[in-house]
Amino acid sequence: MTIWTDLLGAEVRFHNAGGWRTRAIQAGNEGPAIILMHGVSGHADGFCKNVMPLANAGFRIYAIDAIGHGLSDKPEDVVYECPLYVEHLKRFMDANNIDKAFFVGQSLGGWTAMSFAHQYPDRVLGIVSLTGAGLRLSDPESEAIVQKVVQGVADVTKKATDAPTRESVRKRLEWLMADNNDVTDELVEVRYRYFTSEEGLRIMPKIARETIGEGNNRWMLTEDILKSLQTKILFLWTDQNPSMPAHIAEKASKIVPHGEYTVVEPAGHWAHFEQPEKVNKILIEWFKNV
Incomplete structure (x- = not known):
């Protein structure tokens, strides 16, 4: 099977999202909208x-x-x-007249989805992080783990984006x-090919510095933010996630007012691809x- 045999029946569209050309892989004409969002240095093909x-359901x-990723x-x-x-x-969402949606946010996408819910609660039907x-x-243990995780993600991402080769890209994917x-x-x-396009070579090192940089820490999902989220959130984790360990996600699921938690195994960071x-x-x- 290939990416395109998996995607038979879907279509690729480019949207003007408030001045930012945005690629979307789309399918389904009816029912609630679900927006799938990838992690840092990722892309919709994942x-x-x-x-x-999901469309057939x-x-x-x-x-x-x-923005900054794939073909956007x-x-x-x-x-x-x-x-x-x-x-x-x-x-x-505005460009596509999507008033409300469900979100599946993987890695950075989960952070984005919950931050969006904090800012625009009326536009969220539910989130799967x-x-x-x-x-x-x-708590001190969680804080120490966060620092270790951020550094680990930064190291593996920068190795793949600063001077990308097929081997460095493979190592980044194997980490997942x-x-x-x-x-x-x-x-x-x-x-x-995304990384080594003219635009990719120019922007990916900047993304690696800024998205995984210290400046972005001020936007992290603190316990106060988690407590304020009124939407239903499923923390969908794995037994071998190389970044945030499962027990931290389980703690977070008990902090949000309407949280659930489940684990898929065996899988690493990309359960949606490893265990579809x-x-x-x-x-x-x-x-x-929901």
Whole structure:
């Protein structure tokens, strides 16, 4: 199977999201909207195994390239911190007349989704934080883990983006997966080409510095923010996530007013790609019962 055999029945569209050209892989014409959001240095193709199953279950699906990523615009005159990704999401929804949506946010996408819910609560139907980033709990153990995680993500991302080679890109993707065999040559080539395009070479090091930089820490999801979120949130984690460990997500699920928590295994950071059948089943059941 390839990315495009997985995506048969979907379409690629480019939208003017308030001045930012944004690529979306879309499917489904009826039902509630679900917006799928990838992590830092990622791209919409990573949701290739989820778009059609979710659409066939009765939802309108939009897997988007975040600003600066994939085939979306890559402006230089912005700061690639959480508020930018929230603003991009809002502009995308406005451009497509999406009043409210469900969100599946993987890694950075989870951080973006919950920050969006904090700022625009009336536009959120529910959130699945899929090994989501940005959690900052107040106890000393959690704080120490956050610092370690941020440094680890920064190191592995910068190695892949500063001077990208196919081998460095493969190493970055292997970091995501519990089983290196899940990293296909096609996936490596797709990401390598995004990174080594003229715009990619110019912007990805800036994204790595700013999105994973100290400046973005001020936008992290503190316990006060988590307590304020009134939407339903599913923390969908894994047994081998290389970033935030599962027990931190479980703690966060008990802090938000309407939180749930579940674990998919065996999987690393990309459960939606590693275990698509399990993840799709969980997502469909959860969205239909929220």
